[in-house]
Amino acid sequence: MNVHEEVARMTTVTIKDVAAAAGVSVGTASRVLSGNPATSAASRERVAAAVERLDFHPNAQARSLRSARTHTIGLLVSDVRNPFFADLAHSVEQAALAHGYVILLGNANEREDQQDRYLNTLISQRVDGIIVAPQGDGSGAIRSLLNRRIPTIFVDRTVEGINLPSVTTDSGHGIRQAVEHLAGQSHTRIGYIAGPQTISTGRERFTAYTKAVADNFLSQDPSLVYFGDFQAASGSSGVDALLRLDQPPTAILAADSPMAVGAVAMLHRMDVRIGADIALVAFDDIEWFALLNPALSVISHSVENMGRAAVELLLQVIDGGTPESVVLPSELIVRASSSTPNPAGSVSSLRKN
Numbered sequence: 001m002n003v004h005e006e007v008a009r010m011t012t013v014t015i016k017d018v019a020a021a022a023g024v025s026v027g028t029a030s031r032v033l034s035g036n037p038a039t040s041a042a043s044r045e046r047v048a049a050a051v052e053r054l055d056f057h058p059n060a061q062a063r064s065l066r067s068a069r070t071h072t073i074g075l076l077v078s079d080v081r082n083p084f085f086a087d088l089a090h091s092v093e094q095a096a097l098a099h100g101y102v103i104l105l106g107n108a109n110e111r112e113d114q115q116d117r118y119l120n121t122l123i124s125q126r127v128d129g130i131i132v133a134p135q136g137d138g139s140g141a142i143r144s145l146l147n148r149r150i151p152t153i154f155v156d157r158t159v160e161g162i163n164l165p166s167v168t169t170d171s172g173h174g175i176r177q178a179v180e181h182l183a184g185q186s187h188t189r190i191g192y193i194a195g196p197q198t199i200s201t202g203r204e205r206f207t208a209y210t211k212a213v214a215d216n217f218l219s220q221d222p223s224l225v226y227f228g229d230f231q232a233a234s235g236s237s238g239v240d241a242l243l244r245l246d247q248p249p250t251a252i253l254a255a256d257s258p259m260a261v262g263a264v265a266m267l268h269r270m271d272v273r274i275g276a277d278i279a280l281v282a283f284d285d286i287e288w289f290a291l292l293n294p295a296l297s298v299i300s301h302s303v304e305n306m307g308r309a310a311v312e313l314l315l316q317v318i319d320g321g322t323p324e325s326v327v328l329p330s331e332l333i334v335r336a337s338s339s340t341p342n343p344a345g346s347v348s349s350l351r352k353n
Contacts, residue, residue: 013056021050027319031100034069038099073101073314074122074130076115078157079230080107082258083286084303085133088155091307092131099315101128108135110230116141123150129314131155136198138162151317155310157200165317166325167309171201171283172208174299174330175253178281179212181297181332182251185341187279189219191249193238193259195230202230205255205283224249228259235262243270243278251279251338257286260296279338294336301330 019029024043032039032047050056075092077085093103104127106118112135119141122130129151134142138159145152146162154166182190192209195202206225213220226241228234235254239262242249254260260282267274274280275294282289285300309326316323 013054015056017054018047018050018056021054022046025319027316027321030319036071036100038101068126069128070126071101072104072125072127073311074104074106074119074125074127074132076106076108076118076122076130076132078108078133078135079110079258080105082230082256084257084284085156087303088133088307091304092155092311093307095308095311099311101311101315108133110135112136112140119145123148129153129318131310131314133157134159151314153310153313153317155306159200165313165323167306167313167328168200168325169301169306169328169330171205171299171301171330172211174283174301174332175205175208176212176215177332178253178297178299178338179209179216179218181334182253182279182281182338183216183218185251185279185338187218187249187251189221189224189247189249189251191238191242191252192225193235193242193252193254193263194225194227195255195259196227199230202255209253209255221247228255230256230258232258232262232265235259235264236266237262239263239266239270243272249278251281253281253283255283257282257284257289260284260289264292264296275337275340279340281332281338285333290335292337297335297338298333299330300333301328 015029016026019026022029023046028039028043029047032044073096075089077089079085089105096103104122104125106122108115108118115135123144130145131153133156134154138161142159152164154164156168158166158168179190190213194206197203197206223245224242226238228238235258238259239252242252252263254263263280264274267278272278281297281299283299285298289296289298305328313323313326
């Protein structure tokens with residue numbers, strides 16, 4: 001008899017004793033005892049053996065607490081029309097199903113009031129935990145999640161001053177690669193269609209762009225930056241504003257995929273040839289970007305890994321853990337939209353009056 005079993009014999013046996021005797025986490029022991037299918041055969045065998053050795057009998061209160069779980073997870077995305085968040089929802093759903101959970105999906109539509117409405121609904125549905133790509137400063141319903149101690153993690157975005165586990169992307173690496181690539185193609189004026197500075201990804205990507213431009217000794221003209229809202233219309237407006245400058249950029253970097261879609265649409269309307277008259281790079285690798293003519297250069301990061309990691313972190317929080325945040329890498333993928341060097345005289349040819 002080992003020390004865990006000896007202690008258990010002298011006191012009331014708890015699930016912690018069972019977990020220790022079985023050599024598994026408390027969360028795994030809990031899932032085995034509640035019949036959750038997201039456990040390995042080896043874990044089930046070890047827990048069953050420990051239960052028998054320790055003569056463990058869950059009390060009625062513990063059974064009640066276990067039965068209170070709904071095995072549902074709330075997922076709130078920022079904009080369901082954004083292909084990145086559609087892919088994220090699919091990735092989270094598949095990872096959750098593999099662990100015996102189902103997803104309830106909400107769409108904030110990049111609005112804090114809509115976010116709060118969905119979060120309050122998810123709270124009322126008694127979900128076991130929530131994965132949220134947050135809007136705003138963390139007030140409203142997000143604060144309610146914290147006050148109610150509902151297991152919550154952030155995905156893709158964070159909120160300054162709120163310490164929750166998160167799964168995010170190191171945007172800086174890919175943006176630095178993109179700026180260096182464009183500089184290597186002789187572009188000195190790189191326009192940037194930025195996301196809103198009220199959102200962490202908007203701020204981080206803008207900071208990365210400004211640093212990369214300075215490090216590569218390129219133009220830091222503030223008129224080269226257009227602040228959008230992570231939606232397609234602002235990508236179109238950004239292109240229109242940038243190409244009407246007295247000295248328009250010869251390359252443009254769009255800070256997310258919907259704004260890149262809007263940028264492509266406006267460039268076509270203005271008869272500006274992507275990859276010839278102007279270079280274009282987008283943040284986020286949407287599957288059909290590679291099918292455009294020319295194919296679009298992108299800053300890629302794995303939405304599949306992000307969704308899977310988000311579910312893993314949330315399940316740890318649900319089981320009482322305090323997991324470390326995860327930061328995933330980003331990487332430039334060069335395609336035809338940015339691989340042609342800046343032709344002489346293109347600045348004047350791009351001017352639209």
